[in-house]
Amino acid sequence: DLLNDGDEVAAGSDPFNPDTDQDGLMDGMETTSDPTMADTDGDLFLDGQEVFHGSDPNNPGSTPTLDTPVALVDLDSTDKPVGPLEIWPNDGVMGGVFYAEAGIPEVVADGDNVKGVVFDGANHWFVGPASPLHVTGHNSRSIVAWVYNPEIAPEETVFAWSRRGGGDGTNMSFNHGTHDAWGAVGHWGNDGDVGWDPNQTDGDAGVDGQEKAGVWTFIAYTYDASINRTCVYTDGALTKCEDHGLDFATWAQDTAGRALPFVLGNQNEAGGNRIPDISASMTISRVRVYDIPIDAAEIAAQYNAELPYYEGQVGPSAPTITGMAHSTGTGITLTWTAEAGASYTVQASSDLVTWEDLATGIQEGSYNDPAVLQAQRFYRVIVE
Numbered sequence: 001d002l003l004n005d006g007d008e009v010a011a012g013s014d015p016f017n018p019d020t021d022q023d024g025l026m027d028g029m030e031t032t033s034d035p036t037m038a039d040t041d042g043d044l045f046l047d048g049q050e051v052f053h054g055s056d057p058n059n060p061g062s063t064p065t066l067d068t069p070v071a072l073v074d075l076d077s078t079d080k081p082v083g084p085l086e087i088w089p090n091d092g093v094m095g096g097v098f099y100a101e102a103g104i105p106e107v108v109a110d111g112d113n114v115k116g117v118v119f120d121g122a123n124h125w126f127v128g129p130a131s132p133l134h135v136t137g138h139n140s141r142s143i144v145a146w147v148y149n150p151e152i153a154p155e156e157t158v159f160a161w162s163r164r165g166g167g168d169g170t171n172m173s174f175n176h177g178t179h180d181a182w183g184a185v186g187h188w189g190n191d192g193d194v195g196w197d198p199n200q201t202d203g204d205a206g207v208d209g210q211e212k213a214g215v216w217t218f219i220a221y222t223y224d225a226s227i228n229r230t231c232v233y234t235d236g237a238l239t240k241c242e243d244h245g246l247d248f249a250t251w252a253q254d255t256a257g258r259a260l261p262f263v264l265g266n267q268n269e270a271g272g273n274r275i276p277d278i279s280a281s282m283t284i285s286r287v288r289v290y291d292i293p294i295d296a297a298e299i300a301a302q303y304n305a306e307l308p309y310y311e312g313q314v315g316p317s318a319p320t321i322t323g324m325a326h327s328t329g330t331g332i333t334l335t336w337t338a339e340a341g342a343s344y345t346v347q348a349s350s351d352l353v354t355w356e357d358l359a360t361g362i363q364e365g366s367y368n369d370p371a372v373l374q375a376q377r378f379y380r381v382i383v384e
């Protein structure tokens with residue numbers, strides 16, 4: 001971008017973030033679109049989102065179909081050599097790199113040769129490209145990650161953008177923590193925050209959530225702006241959803257007007273800097289970020305596809321419900337794919353938000369629910 005790195009650092013801008021208009025395309029990638037206009041053709045879709053999803057950023061008659069997940073960020077430690085990792089290349093469509101801003105974390109391989117990057121909870125985090133404007137504001141987004149968290153603190157950040165400090169609904173942090181209000185997601189404020197406990201929307205009990213310590217676990221976050229709903233998932237299965245009353249206004253710039261970056265293992269403060277307090281103390285193996293709300297089937301498919309790499313340290317595969325039979329007098333019978341040695345919980349809901357346990361400790365792959373006199377009733381099956 002014609003500034004040398006020393007001048008950029010001296011001026012407070014970021015030599016790794018040369019995306020002048022913050023549309024997700026670095027200046028050098030804008031070969032046909034305008035590098036100083038985020039939406040060159042004025043069709044309300046940013047140049048980056050158009051290019052990533054296959055539409056023409058110079059033709060307002062060409063707009064993206066946002067139904068296929070395309071990873072903007074794809075960080076994968078499993079193909080990296082063991083040892084210090086100062087620069088973590090982004091394999092996602094945005095390109096660029098994440099760099100170690102303070103201490104330099106290391107890639108390690110455990111006894112089963114499963115690789116991840118160890119974050120020490122003090123000086124380890126990475127700063128990446130600027131968050132594009134189409135995942136800030138009141139826009140949809142998703143994050144998935146494979147993490148191994150030996151001990152879980154109330155708030156430990158896996159991936160973040162925007163910035164802390166408020167107001168409500170302005171931050172974006174995906175966490176692996178025990179806090180029932182914001183252990184999973186920090187959007188800032190009680191309305192927006194989400195924890196890992198399906199039965200708690202606030203409070204600080206921190207004892208019965210679905211965050212898992214001491215095992216490899218696949219965690220996922222989705223925010224669907226069209227219905228203002230956040231959902232979080234554990235090991236391919238839905239943990240909980242929360243519907244929000246406020247309009248999100250996720251920050252794109254810091255208080256000095258500089259583009260806020262994606263951050264792995266920490267969050268941005270209001271001034272665009274990072275402090276150690278809420279950084280990750282865990283091993284992170286893979287992270288991907290999307291600019292659409294990916295659905296439950298996609299999350300289960302990703303979990304099942306990558307599970308073999310972590311096999312032996314995580315639980316059985318997420319079950320697939322294979323049948324729902326109804327007959328008068330006996331109710332509804334669910335059947336699913338059960339694995340030997342696994343136990344399952346069946347839950348029901350009338351609104352996909354609040355779930356109740358119908359039965360736990362089921363070893364076989366079927367369950368009969370006699371309570372069917374309701375307008376609508378949803379079911380899910382979770383591996384225990």
Ligand SMILES: [Ca+2]
Binds near residue numbers: 020022
């Ligand atoms: Ca750009």
Ligand SMILES: [Ca+2]
Binds near residue numbers: 034039
């Ligand atoms: Ca542009």
Ligand SMILES: [Ca+2]
Binds near residue numbers: 039041042044045047
């Ligand atoms: Ca456009």
Ligand SMILES: [Ca+2]
Binds near residue numbers: 041050056
């Ligand atoms: Ca277009």
